[in-house]
Amino acid sequence: MTRTFAVVTDSTADLPDEWRELYDIEVVPLKVLFGDETFRDGVDMNNEEFFRRLAASSKLPTTSAPSPGEFAEVYQRLARDHDSCISIHIGAQLSATAEAARIGARSVEGFRVEVVDSETVTMPMALLCRVAAESASLEDAVAAVKERVPKCRVLALLDTMRYIEMGGRVSRAQAMIGTLLDVKPMLLVKDREIKAVDRVRTRSRAIPRMIEFFESDMPVEYVGVMHAQADEDAGRIAAGLRERHPDLDIPIGQIGCVLGTHTGPKALGLVYIKK
Amino acid sequence: MAPEPNPGVDGPLFKRALLGSLSWLSANHEEVNRLNVFPVPDGDTGTNMLLTLQSAVEDIRESDAAEVSKIAKLASHGSLMGARGNSGVILSQIFRGFARAVEGKSSLTPAELATAFEEAANAAYRAVNKPTEGTILTVAREAGRAAAAAAATPGATIPRVIAAAADGARAAVLKTPSQLQILRDAGVVDAGGFGLQVILEGMLKTVEEAESSNGALVTSRSAAPVASQVAVALPEEGWGYCTEFLIEGSDLDLDVIKNQIEALGNSVLVVGEPELVKVHVHTDDPTRVIALAGRYGKLLKLNVGDMSTQHRRILEDEGQAARAPRPNGVGIVAVVAGRGLVDIFRGLGVDAIVEGGQTMNPSTQDMLTAIESVPYEEVILLPNNKNVILAAKQVLGLTKKKVHVIETHSVPQGVAAVVAFRADRQGAENLAVMKAEAERVHTIEVTHAVRDTRSNGLKVKKGDVIGLINDRLEANGSGYAEVVNKALGKLAGTFELITVYRGKDASDDEMAQLESAIRSQYPSLEVEVQQGGQQHYPFILSVE
Numbered sequence: 001m002t003r004t005f006a007v008v009t010d011s012t013a014d015l016p017d018e019w020r021e022l023y024d025i026e027v028v029p030l031k032v033l034f035g036d037e038t039f040r041d042g043v044d045m046n047n048e049e050f051f052r053r054l055a056a057s058s059k060l061p062t063t064s065a066p067s068p069g070e071f072a073e074v075y076q077r078l079a080r081d082h083d084s085c086i087s088i089h090i091g092a093q094l095s096a097t098a099e100a101a102r103i104g105a106r107s108v109e110g111f112r113v114e115v116v117d118s119e120t121v122t123m124p125m126a127l128l129c130r131v132a133a134e135s136a137s138l139e140d141a142v143a144a145v146k147e148r149v150p151k152c153r154v155l156a157l158l159d160t161m162r163y164i165e166m167g168g169r170v171s172r173a174q175a176m177i178g179t180l181l182d183v184k185p186m187l188l189v190k191d192r193e194i195k196a197v198d199r200v201r202t203r204s205r206a207i208p209r210m211i212e213f214f215e216s217d218m219p220v221e222y223v224g225v226m227h228a229q230a231d232e233d234a235g236r237i238a239a240g241l242r243e244r245h246p247d248l249d250i251p252i253g254q255i256g257c258v259l260g261t262h263t264g265p266k267a268l269g270l271v272y273i274k275k
Numbered sequence: 276m277a278p279e280p281n282p283g284v285d286g287p288l289f290k291r292a293l294l295g296s297l298s299w300l301s302a303n304h305e306e307v308n309r310l311n312v313f314p315v316p317d318g319d320t321g322t323n324m325l326l327t328l329q330s331a332v333e334d335i336r337e338s339d340a341a342e343v344s345k346i347a348k349l350a351s352h353g354s355l356m357g358a359r360g361n362s363g364v365i366l367s368q369i370f371r372g373f374a375r376a377v378e379g380k381s382s383l384t385p386a387e388l389a390t391a392f393e394e395a396a397n398a399a400y401r402a403v404n405k406p407t408e409g410t411i412l413t414v415a416r417e418a419g420r421a422a423a424a425a426a427a428t429p430g431a432t433i434p435r436v437i438a439a440a441a442d443g444a445r446a447a448v449l450k451t452p453s454q455l456q457i458l459r460d461a462g463v464v465d466a467g468g469f470g471l472q473v474i475l476e477g478m479l480k481t482v483e484e485a486e487s488s489n490g491a492l493v494t495s496r497s498a499a500p501v502a503s504q505v506a507v508a509l510p511e512e513g514w515g516y517c518t519e520f521l522i523e524g525s526d527l528d529l530d531v532i533k534n535q536i537e538a539l540g541n542s543v544l545v546v547g548e549p550e551l552v553k554v555h556v557h558t559d560d561p562t563r564v565i566a567l568a569g570r571y572g573k574l575l576k577l578n579v580g581d582m583s584t585q586h587r588r589i590l591e592d593e594g595q596a597a598r599a600p601r602p603n604g605v606g607i608v609a610v611v612a613g614r615g616l617v618d619i620f621r622g623l624g625v626d627a628i629v630e631g632g633q634t635m636n637p638s639t640q641d642m643l644t645a646i647e648s649v650p651y652e653e654v655i656l657l658p659n660n661k662n663v664i665l666a667a668k669q670v671l672g673l674t675k676k677k678v679h680v681i682e683t684h685s686v687p688q689g690v691a692a693v694v695a696f697r698a699d700r701q702g703a704e705n706l707a708v709m710k711a712e713a714e715r716v717h718t719i720e721v722t723h724a725v726r727d728t729r730s731n732g733l734k735v736k737k738g739d740v741i742g743l744i745n746d747r748l749e750a751n752g753s754g755y756a757e758v759v760n761k762a763l764g765k766l767a768g769t770f771e772l773i774t775v776y777r778g779k780d781a782s783d784d785e786m787a788q789l790e791s792a793i794r795s796q797y798p799s800l801e802v803e804v805q806q807g808g809q810q811h812y813p814f815i816l817s818v819e
Contacts, residue, residue, distance in 0.1 A: 031359075033322075062319055064326075068364060069356035096361040103355075103364060103402060181619055181774075182803055183694060201694055202771040202801075202819055 005138040006078040006085035010066065010097050011041035013088070013125035014226065014256045023133035028074055030090075030097060030258045034061045041257045050257040051229050051265050060163065063258045065097040071104025075113055084112035084138045088128050088145060091119040093192045114142050116149070119192050123224045123253045123271040124152035151274040153217065154189035156226075156267060157210045159203065161185060163264030186210055203266075207237065210270060215244075219275040223248055226269035228255040233268055283382035284433055286340040288485065292437075292478040293332050293350060299477025300325050300470065307473065310466035320466035323359040327366050328474065330357020342381040347374040362467030365399050365411050369471075372398020385436045389426035392440055393419035409454025411467035417447035418475060434482050441475040446565065446574055448472050453562045518561045522552040524572020532571060539564050601698040605705065606651030609689055610637055610659050610667070613809035616686060616776065623693045626651070632660050632809065639669040646674055653677040653702055655709070659689035661746060677702075681710055684746060685718035686776060686807070687817030717770075718745055719762045719816040721755055755785055755814060756792035763797065766818060773800055774817040776807030781814060789814060 003024070009015065011029040019025060029040035032050065034057055039045040041063075045053075054061065071087075078085055087105070089098040098117045105113035118125045128145045135141035158164060160182060184206050186198040197213060200206035214223070223241070227234035231252070238250045253271075255263055263269075284292070300307075300321075307321030331354035340346055351374035354367035376394035377383060383391065396415035400406050421443025425436045451465035452458040458465055518540070522532070527549045540558030552571075558564050568574055609625045611617050612632040620628060627645040631637035646654045654676055658667040661684045668680050679702070683689040695712035696705055720743045724735045730748045735741060742750035742762035750761035763773075773793060777786050786804065793802055807815060 062322065064323060064359040065364075067330075067356055067358040068367065069352075069358070072355075096359075096364050099361060099364050099403070100358065103368070107355075181623065181690065181694075181805065183623075197699075198697065199694055201691070201774075204771055 003133070004083045005141065006082040007129050007133045007141070008074065008078070008085055008087040008101075009125055009129050010089050010101075011043075011256055012090040012095070012097070012121050012258050013129060014122045014253050014259065015126045015129065016251060016253055019126060019130065023130055025129050025133060026074060026078065028066050028071060028101075030066060030095070031064045032061050032257045032261060033064065035059060039257070045257055047229075047254050047256055047260070050260060054260065054265065061261050063095075063261050065095050065100050068100045068104035068107075071101045072107045075105055075108040075111055079108060079111035082111075085114070086132050086138060086141045086145065087113055087115045088118055088125055088132065089115065090121050090125065091189075091192060092117045093119070094121055112138070114138065116142065116145050118145075118152065119149050120152040120154055120189055122154055122255065122259055122269065123226055123251075124154060124222075124273055126253070127222045127224070127271075127273055128152070148221075148273050150191070151221070152190075152272075153274065154187075154269055154271050155197075155210060155214055155217075156187045156189070156263060156269040157206050158185055158187065158263055159266035160264055164262050186213070188213075203233075207233065207268070210268065211237065211240065214241075214270045214272065217272075217274065218245075220248070220272040221275050223270065223272040224251045224253055226253050226255050226267075226271055228260050228263055228267040229265045230268055237268065237270070282433070283384050284343055284388055285382040286338075286342050286346045288433075288482070289343045289346045290335050290338065290340075291485065292481045293328075293335060293346070295481025295484075296474040296477035297325075297328050297332050299480060300328055300473050303473045304470075307466050307470045310463040310469055320362050321470060323363040324366055324467065324470040324474075326359050327354050327357055327363035330354055331367075331370055333357070343383055344374070344377050344380050347377050350374065362411055362470055365403065365415075365467065366471070366474075368399045368402035369395040369415055371402075372396070383433075385431040385433055386426045388433060388436050389419070389422040389440075392422040392436075395419065407455070409451040409458065409468075410465050411471050413451065413454065414444050414447040414465070414468035414471050418444040418471070421446075434479065437475065437479045437482055441472065441479050442573065442575070444468070444472040444475050446569065449565055450562060453566075518558055518564050519553075519555045520565070520568065521575040522554065522568050522572045523550065523575055524552075525550060527552050527571055532568070535567055536564060539567070601651070603698055603701055603705070604651050604653055605696075605698075605702055606646075606649035606654045607657065607693065607696060608642065608645045608649060608654055609657040609693070610642065610663050611686070611689070613776075613779065613807045615806035615808035617808075619690065619805060619807075620693060623690070624696065624698075625657075625693060631663065636660070636662050636666060639666045639673070642667055642670050643673050646670060646676060646678060651676075654679070655696070655706070656680045657683045657689045657692055659683045659686055661685075679706055681706065681713060683713050685720065686809070686815050687716045687718045687774070687819075688713040690774075690817065691716045691819070715819065717766055717818040719743070719759065719814075719818060720812050721758060721762075721814040721816070722812045724751070754788075755781075756789050759789060759814065759816065760792055760796050762816075763793070763818070770797075770818050771801060772803065772817075772819050773797075774803045774805060774819075776805050776809065776815040776817070778807055778809045778811070778813040778815070780810070785813065 006026060008026045011027055015025060015027055029043045032039045032041055034053060087101050089101055092098045098115055102115045118128055128148060131144050132141040135144050183199045183201060185196050188195050188197045198209055200209055225234045225238045234252050238252050242250055255267060304321035304325040308319040331350040333353050334349045335346055338349060351370040354370045358364045358367040372395035373391050376391040396419040399412055399415050406412050418440040422436050422440040425431055425439030448464050448468045451468055529552060536556050539560060540556040544555035554568060556564055606626045608627045609620045610629045610631050611620050612630055617628050626649045629637045629641050629645045656667050656678055658664045664682050671678055681692050683692055692709040692713040695709045722741060724737055724739045724741050726737050728735045733748060733751050735751050739751045740755055740758045741748055742758040744762055749765050750758045752758045790802060790804060
């Protein structure tokens, strides 16, 4: 089956590598800045290299959205063998990416671009891309994706407050966290907001609490486990969930550079789309 | 008076102006970064705007185009390619609108320049899905309006139009906290708007320098945006902002202005001439003062100094979580002594602290007063010491408020209970979880024996270091590290985290020795050291 419409997302979707070819999805990289050095997420820098530098760097990196011009170039290229495209991006409350995509799209004439603000981040975006890629037409894809946007959830367990605090996306107030004591916050991305749903002092207590929260939020259409350099924990969580919920296919994904800038290493996540 | 030379904005001048903006923004972008509030779109606004502007001028450096339209087009293209962050994207749209407005023109008159500023703002508004007031958009629009007004006055010059745009931007920036709650809460002005102000100021500096080297009149204005100027707004009651500015107008009535300003603050000073009035006031509401004064004429040299940075720091330190009303309407009061411990409890969201503990047990009255001071009808009280529990329970019959005493015996138990508190969970459920969490942690308290004694099979001499596990004497010896490791060895079960609260009397050496002793004995455990500042107990350990 050849699709006439293209599917575009950005690197914060943390798209599993094999999906890129399998579903023919175009990924536009955000940027990670270590001081004066700029890297394109997943292009100039892979996850291992990123977390190695993150640990070694005294100053935290910052992140930035692709420019409208970069989006325009991608759309122009896709216009050669597609008549339209759906472009699914990180929530506008978190990044200027969707805005840049929208502006970039305007400069490409005769090529219809439907930009969708996913209101979320990481693997739910990848799942939305998969839904789009499996749709029969652009209209179907847009409808199917938009219907699921409000149902996307990211439940994240951070190993430390340090990175999210420095990243500025979540205030201490939102996270219910005092600065002094090192507390592991559990955050939920939902309805364009990031809220702390729990805080725990030790990892071994935190993981079951995260699973408990997820199971109370079931049923789900999709679920995946995300991790930043914590594949053993992620594997155990996925195995436990598969045992209890054999009907669910549970992929494991890695938190990429841009999101990793805000979560820090050892973060874990359960990402899902509710039924 | 000889007529002023009135050259227009051509390619070379616009190029110099943009390079001037770049160097001025580059000197001030950290100032812009400091204004970021939560949530910040894509990191640092100042850095993003600087990178966008750098990209805008990249191709201009090489260009010797005589026409302003060509330079504007290069800026538009360059900024679009290099736009970063929300503010950068909007900046690129401002350049785009400007370029469109000056298309085909080789040089701009003051009126054409003003129109281009206005068109630039319009383009930015159109580019954004849901325009928000109180952001760079508003600042761009007000700059355009001020420029248009200046261009319409007789004898308008290019520097005056740009000066008006920069002044318009500055006034709009100062008003942003009144338009956006998030800025008000954070106590800052809008970062993107301020970035645009800096860009216009950079342009003005360049154009003024060009003028002065031509021997023409230089318009007067304040030189640099000082840090205090941007730290405007969010008047918390009783905290003053030193607000100063000049009003330029005609037939200004000093008495009328003074009366009105006096209603808004104190230390009021209103002096000057009917054409130029200097105003100084300490006020809680600089935005209102500025709005009021703005009705009389143009404001110059506006400077709002935050007299309460310390206040704001404290506000941040205490954790704003404690200040936002809780959905479940439950407050927390804790009995704690020691500066560090007080800060830790406050940081976790405790609403009121009763000073006290082992040797200075607080009275029931002290606890009652604290409970009454909390703005909630339901309050959880944490005694955090076994000798305080009884007095704490007496409170129950003395207040109309619904009080729950969770019988925490120690600081670690108290911390565990507070960490488990959730503002979205109802009373009974919270109590059960907090109690369970408190009971789960083990407390090791380390102190010196005040007399010879025999207890729990241990023979203790006065002055010995002793270790109590959950209130029971379990270890003694001559050094802290030795006693702590003995005590840890007596704990059954598996543990992950040891939090050490360092007392007032523990030295750096003793702290370091203890920490390395624990780490070498238990290499797989996480060890966190906190400054507790408690008396009598050099170390309190929480084991979980």
